[in-house]
Amino acid sequence: MTWDGISFEDRMETVEFRVGERPHIVVDSDICRSCTTKACVTACPANLFAPTSDGGILFNYEQCFECGTCYQVCDSDGALSWTYPDGGHGVVFRSG
Amino acid sequence: MTYDVIVVGAGPAGSSAALMAARAGLSVVLLERGPYPGSKNVYGGVVYGRVLDDVLPGWWEEVPVQRWVTRRSTMVLTGTQALTVDFRSGAWGQAPYNGCTTLRSDFDGWLAGKAVEAGAQLVTSTVATGLIREAGRVVGVRTDRPDGDLRATVVIAADGVNSLLAKELGLLPKTDPKHLTLGVKEVLSLPKDVIDERFGVRGEEGVDVEILGCTRGIAGGGFVYTNRDTLSVGVVVSVDGLAKSEVRPEQLVADLKAHPAIAPWVQGAEVKEYSAHLIPEGGYDHLPQLHAPGFLLTGDAAGLCLAAGIWLEGVNFAIGSGLAAGRAAAAHVLGGAELSSYRKDLESSFVLQDHKRLRKAPALVLSDRVQQRYPQLIADLVEGLFTVTNPTAKPGAISLLRGAAKRNGVKLRHLAADGLAGGRTFR
Amino acid sequence: MGGLVVALLRCTDLRAEVDPLSGAITREPRTAALSASDAAALEHALRIGSAWGARVLAISLGGPEVEGPLREALALGAEVLRVATHQSYLEELVADEQALARALVTALAGELPDLVLCADRSADRGTGALPAFVAHELGVAQAPGLVSLELASLDGGETELLAERRLDYGRRERMRVPLPAVCSVEGAGVRLRRASLPASLAASGATIPVVDAALVPSAVRVVQARPARPRPRHLPAPTGTSRERLLALTGALLSHEPPVVVGPVDAPEAADALLEFLVHHGYLSRAPSGWAVT
Known part of the structure; x- marks a missing residue:
């Protein structure tokens, strides 16, 4: 591992999120329990998917880039329901 | 009230479409889900504005530029080696210019402003949640605002790579990890004079560096672009490869920043913003159907992003396709022309001609040999050529090539075949 | 009952960039937005305005960057007004809340609102004194730091304004607010409603009325500000024999640089x-x- 000079929390702290009330991505942890790859855990650039001890997935929608990587890598049909946050909410990039 | 055209997404494609439709005298609504245009958008860093010459003459006088790219480098990296092909042109540093680095919140806002000046109505903070369809034809969109249904003769979906509208119509597959790449970017802040010094540029001159072989064998590449007082540094990797590799995306950026050829550029820089976005890289062979009754697909939503090795362009294709969509919508509303004229228009313009010519490029550039073997092979070959072996006499170039190919598990016939394929692809 | 409800809104970059070395602040005009408290103030104004059948006026001081949030207020049915001023004077006004309060009250052009709502404190460098200055300028009552604000029906169709605010140690205080009044609210309990699409479309091209800020310097001016000094830290008294205590306090036998x-x-x-x-x-x-x- 290369030390990148910044902790992940500090890295995410550089991004503005206007958090909406409604979770725009919902994970069905019951389906995740049967998933062997759990590609979302490593692929999500915002590191929002955390495996739980019972084999499920804990998901935090608040710091989501809305990029779509999670549902593209997800093998399990129906595990992820993916929409955009309500208008005006979610990530706000300033230097995209 | 029914509008002539609804454009979903105020990125470069959507704003260009809205601009053309509004200029033709149509009533146009431009919907944006972010609080301002560009707030949801991320790209590498360079806009090639030639496509705007006819539409916005003298655009370079007012575009919110960071730096004009006057120096382009293509780098091949291995663990400790780096080979760079570096080109500079004075012509790129003066009007009418070639490419510029700019931030999307600036650029997209500027272009959306042009559409508004032409008469389009921009509504921000509004998500188009679905399509209204009647008798097999798209007749409007539903939005997440109260009383949010909006009807129009033509709906132009410029809603980006994840285009939920195109998916609703079945024009795009639900998931497509093989033809998508993930771009992960850090914007690093450094004083302007430090950037000037480290990259050997002055004033408004800027550098565009594209990098092969810095992604731990995952298909993809890296980039460094100079902005005024920031650097954009990042990697672009295949979503499929990333998922299989179990490497975290920000680790790849950290690797790149720590490489001995890159580290001196970014030393002491603070991360100003971290971002990520998907990129459609399927190329011509995986383009979706670009129109349906009452519906046009444009920009990233249509997969119109050129990722062909030495050419990495997206915003100009978004603008080109957006302008064509706006023209097609205007012709349809005013003269009853078929919306299929959009595809024909694109086929005759650079948008699909470039994609067609380079249709084999994505597969070739992302192939295992190009990604995993050739960077080391080329670096070994060059290191062999330039390592002075006294008192042994210099080895011949052919024997060096043989040795490098053998060490990297490449058969010379593969090299010849790929060379031929490359020649055909980029002819 | 008619009348006028005013929402005084501060629209600013909620994530202004602070240079770690120089301390210089960079505000992006494009990310100017209402803070949670300002949004709550506007929402309360809209609720009370519609209950009373009163006009709602949203006022914000600043450059063109404040027009985005004002446009949203316009789409929500409020009248809007931007109070414009020179950038240099704007900085001064924002730092001097009494002058700011005068400029905002002057912008009302002599109209006395029944109710003024604003955020408890501004998101950037507010001291929370503005509501008091506004109340003083208008000569009306003030209720600061509210977490809830409701209209309660009285017998005979009349209504009264009930407010609740947080006190120390988790206590709450319920107050009956006499009118006219200035109420400053925390960003709690309510979320700003969303404007309908037709209203947003109508607001998207509308011109935001602008008045120039009155140049009314306040009587008291800050001529110099000294850096903040943290409070002294309390250290436990040393224990032990008198000799040990003396040594610990003087550090006599410790080597120090x-x-x-x-x-x-x-x-x-x-x-x-x-x-x-x-x-x-x-x-x-x-x-x-x-x-x-x-």
Whole structure:
């Protein structure tokens, strides 16, 4: 591992999120329990998917880039329901 | 009230479409889900504005530029080696210019402003949640605002790579990890004079560096672009490869920043913003159907992003396709022309001609040999050529090539075949 | 009952960039938005305005960047007004809340609102004094720091305004607010409603009315500000015999390094010196290589 000079929390702290009330991505942890790859855990650039001890997935929608990587890598049909946050909410990039 | 055209997404494609439709005298609504245009958008860093010459003459006088790219480098990296092909042109540093680095919140806002000046109505903070369809034809969109249904003769979906509208119509597959790449970017802040010094540029001159072989064998590449007082540094990797590799995306950026050829550029820089976005890289062979009754697909939503090795362009294709969509919508509303004229228009313009010519490029550039073997092979070959072996006499170039190919598990016939394929692809 | 409800809104970049070395603040005009408290103030104004059948007027002081949030207020059915001023004077106004209150009240052009709503304190560098100054300028009552604000029906179709605010130790205070009044609210309990699409479309092209801020310097002016000084830290008294206590207090037998004056140096050198000091005294285990300041 290369030390990148910044902790992940500090890295995410550089991004503005206007958090909406409604979770725009919902994970069905019951389906995740049967998933062997759990590609979302490593692929999500915002590191929002955390495996739980019972084999499920804990998901935090608040710091989501809305990029779509999670549902593209997800093998399990129906595990992820993916929409955009309500208008005006979610990530706000300033230097995209 | 029914509008002539609804454009979903105020990125470069959507704003260009809205601009053309509004200029033709149509009533146009431009919907944006972010609080301002560009707030949801991320790209590498360079806009090639030639496509705007006819539409916005003298655009370079007012575009919110960071730096004009006057120096382009293509780098091949291995663990400790780096080979760079570096080109500079004075012509790129003066009007009418070639490419510029700019931030999307600036650029997209500027272009959306042009559409508004032409008469389009921009509504921000509004998500188009679905399509209204009647008798097999798209007749409007539903939005997440109260009383949010909006009807129009033509709906132009410029809603980006994840285009939920195109998916609703079945024009795009639900998931497509093989033809998508993930771009992960850090914007690093450094004083302007430090950037000037480290990259050997002055004033408004800027550098565009594209990098092969810095992604731990995952298909993809890296980039460094100079902005005024920031650097954009990042990697672009295949979503499929990333998922299989179990490497975290920000680790790849950290690797790149720590490489001995890159580290001196970014030393002491603070991360100003971290971002990520998907990129459609399927190329011509995986383009979706670009129109349906009452519906046009444009920009990233249509997969119109050129990722062909030495050419990495997206915003100009978004603008080109957006302008064509706006023209097609205007012709349809005013003269009853078929919306299929959009595809024909694109086929005759650079948008699909470039994609067609380079249709084999994505597969070739992302192939295992190009990604995993050739960077080391080329670096070994060059290191062999330039390592002075006294008192042994210099080895011949052919024997060096043989040795490098053998060490990297490449058969010379593969090299010849790929060379031929490359020649055909980029002819 | 008619009348006028005013929402005084501060629209500013909620994530202004602060240069770590110089302390210079960069505000992006494009990300100007209402803070949670300002949004709550507007929502309360809209609720009370519609209950009373009163006009709602949203006022914000600033450049064109405040027009985005004002446009949203317009789409929600409020009248809007931007109070414009020179950038240099704007900085001064924002720092001097009495002058700011006068400028805002003057912008009302003599109309006395029944109710003024604003945020408890502004998101950037507010002291929370503005509501009091506004109440003073208008000569009306003031209810600060509210977490809820409701209209309660009285017999005979009349209504009264009930407010609740947080006190120390988790206590709450319920107040009956006499009118006219200035109420400042926390960003709690309510979320700003969303404007309908037709209203947003109508607002998208509308012109936001602008008045120039009155140049009314306040009587008291800040001529110099000294840096903030943290409070002294209380240390436990040493224990032991009188000799040990004396030694501990005077540090007589402890070796200590005299303070070293470094400088004057420029900011990077100062940062290096600080890092070196921290490493030397064991507060940092090592100097990470990525920390080089250039």
